[in-house]
Amino acid sequence: MIKKIGLIGLGYIGTTILNAVSEEANENLTIQAVYDIDNVKMKDVAEKHPSIRLMQHVTDFQDCDIVVECAVQQVVAEVFDEIIKSDKYFVPMSIGAFISLPGLFSKYQKLAEIKKKNIILPSGAIGGFDCVETIKLVGIKSAKLQTRKPNRAFRNNSYIESNNIKLNEHSPVVIFKGNAKLAATYFPRSINVAARLALSTLGPEKTLVEIIADPSISKNIHAIEIESEVGKYTFLFENNPSPTNPKTSWLAALSAIYAIKSI
Amino acid sequence: MIKKIGLIGLGYIGTTILNAVSEEANENLTIQAVYDIDNVKMKDVAEKHPSIRLMQHVTDFQDCDIVVECAVQQVVAEVFDEIIKSDKYFVPMSIGAFISLPGLFSKYQKLAEIKKKNIILPSGAIGGFDCVETIKLVGIKSAKLQTRKPNRAFRNNSYIESNNIKLNEHSPVVIFKGNAKLAATYFPRSINVAARLALSTLGPEKTLVEIIADPSISKNIHAIEIESEVGKYTFLFENNPSPTNPKTSWLAALSAIYAIKSI
Structure with a gap:
């Protein structure tokens, strides 16, 4: 079964995921829909990947099996409840949201084990989890x-x-x-x-x-x-820094791709 | 959905898994069947857990979703092909089999990615995978x-x-x-x-x-x-050594339970 990814945020990590999944012709994963507040980026995806649907808002991921957030912390809060209500997998990159935004950490902690399993936390620039x-x-x-x-x-x-x-x-x-x-x-x-x-x-x-x-x-x-x-x-x-984005640890970017593939 | 476990080997780790799953009243896991060459151990399970089926041989796991090997290396080789043919998950504890038994490592390496996902390797006494x-x-x-x-x-x-x-x-x-x-x-x-x-x-x-x-x-x-x-x-x-079996690192025994729960 092909798992359909909804990708929120087309910055460095979002684009890395988009390219990794698209170029690899992965039999089990496909980018179904993308969202970014920057219309230029959305237009660019529409031209290069005409089969990818452009999302109208951050929770417009109804046809996706996996929702990947690589935008900003606030987006984690905006989509969290909607994700939890569904059976979708959620891969949040802006994990800092669980510390910074009031209530989000306890909301996560209170989830039933089975629901927690649907939230795939990338290991980021660390590991050993x-x-x-x-x-x-x-x-x-x-x-x-x-x-x-x-x-x-x-x-x-x-x-x-x-x-x-x-x-x-x-x-x-x-x-x-x-x-x-x-x-x-x-x-x-x-x-x-x-x-x-x-x-x-x-x-x-x-x-x-x-x-x-x-x-x-x-x-x-x-x-x-x-x-x-x-x-x-x-x-x-x-x-080591990522070869294409010296500001980000290479491991952090790769961890997003690994998290998706592990689903 | 409840995942049914077939447990091969009732030594220290096997018994630890049996107890952990039975005592916890885990809603998602149940011990469906067990196997050990020692009839005394099998009889003991039959008395304490009458709902658990006693397997007749190592590949008698047709009604199980997860097969856990905590016996000896040779058992890994004996069940491997039968597991791969099916959609069952396989949790082998005697991972050394993949080094010691001729051909088993290359057989594992040659598996398609999707099949590899069904083989859950416990991290044992280490981690960071x-x-x-x-x-x-x-x-x-x-x-x-x-x-x-x-x-x-x-x-x-x-x-x-x-x-x-x-x-x-x-x-x-x-x-x-x-x-x-x-x-x-x-x-x-x-x-x-x-x-x-x-x-x-x-x-x-x-x-x-x-x-x-x-x-x-x-x-x-x-x-x-x-x-x-x-x-x-x-x-x-x-x-640290396990409190009930000083010969085994506690982490190794726990890793078996974690591996099963992560399925």
């Missing part, structure tokens, strides 16, 4: 994310400016230590990774985040540490 | 497993004896460096972890394994290192 979900059968004691980025990643960050934090050109500086919820507030560019871990572990309040400005590195590095009665687990992700 | 599978969309350059165990784990190992390797009571000794296939031959107790990694990465010949006898530790520790154009990934698993 097979291990995390397995440990959860017993329980997690602590969950910590340490994100290291080059100094330039923190240029014009208002938290750093208002707290008068000085970055060092020669050695790493810990610029934030706190929970995922606060991290998301002050460092919006680290939000999806923190939200992804929080969603699968102890939630936005109890999942700990440390952010380090490291002048010695040129890429983003994420380290996860999970403690449990089952054992201690440490995962290190040294991500 | 969400990340590994995502990286594979681009490609893996190298895959390495480093297994550290206490000295006592290598007592009476014939490879160590015949190669006259001396364990040290004060510092770690690298006792093996080679590919997963060789590791499986000489260290049968490390075989499932090596096979699990090999199956998802570069295969038994190119997946590298290092085994260390470490007198300073009391549990099994596995480290995975994957290199790719996408980035470099390092995962460390410090596993």
Whole structure:
């Protein structure tokens, strides 16, 4: 059976998915419909892929089996209830929405297990969630994310400016230590990774985040540490940038495609 | 829809699965049938769980949706073709079979993607396969497993004896460096972890394994290192033993239950 994808958002990740599914002539997946607020992008899809339907609004995905959000956080909130009412699969890329938007995290947490299975969270720029979900059968004691980025990643960050934090050109500086919820507030560019871990572990309040400005590195590095009665687990992700979009970790873009293929 | 499980093997992991599914009153899973060569174990199940059917032979799983093997490697080979012919899901615990038994690895590799999806490989005493599978969309350059165990784990190992390797009571000794296939031959107790990694990465010949006898530790520790154009990934698993079976890493037993629940 061919699964029909509704794709919301035609930015870098959306376009990557569109191309991956279209070029591969995948026998099990097809792009059924797309949506973007930018009419130029919609027109472009209509010309290149005349068989793809242009959606009229974000919830105009009635003929789709899988809805993929790669737009902005607010779209996750706008489509969430409509998805949950149906049997469709939902692949949200703006996972930060579950931390930033009031109520969305608890709404997700309260879903019945069977409904949760229909929400496929891409692992983003991290991973190891097979291990995390397995440990959860017993329980997690602590969950910590340490994100290291080059100094330039923190240029014009208002938290750093208002707290008068000085970055060092020669050695790493810990610029934030706190929970995922606060991290998301002050460092919006680290939000999806923190939200992804929080969603699968102890939630936005109890999942700990440390952010380090490291002048010695040129890429983003994420380290996860999970403690449990089952054992201690440490995962290190040294991500290269995507060849076509240096702002995004290649792993994050690929994780969207993997999430869809795993359905 | 309730998924019916056929369980082959009533050892520690099989019994753990039987109890977990039975006690939890899971709405989506039920143990439909069991098989073990030990008639005492079969009789015991018949008494405690009269609704469970006793299988007459290893492929007597026609009324099951999921077949779980937690017996011995040979059983994987015995049921594999019968499973592949059907639409049943297969959860093999003795993953080492894919390295040890001639032809089974290439048989697995040659399966169409859609058939491969029906073979759910438990992550065992390791994990991070969400990340590994995502990286594979681009490609893996190298895959390495480093297994550290206490000295006592290598007592009476014939490879160590015949190669006259001396364990040290004060510092770690690298006792093996080679590919997963060789590791499986000489260290049968490390075989499932090596096979699990090999199956998802570069295969038994190119997946590298290092085994260390470490007198300073009391549990099994596995480290995975994957290199790719996408980035470099390092995962460390410090596993506590299962509370009811000290010989098995708790994570490995739980991974069987997680694998079944993820279907």
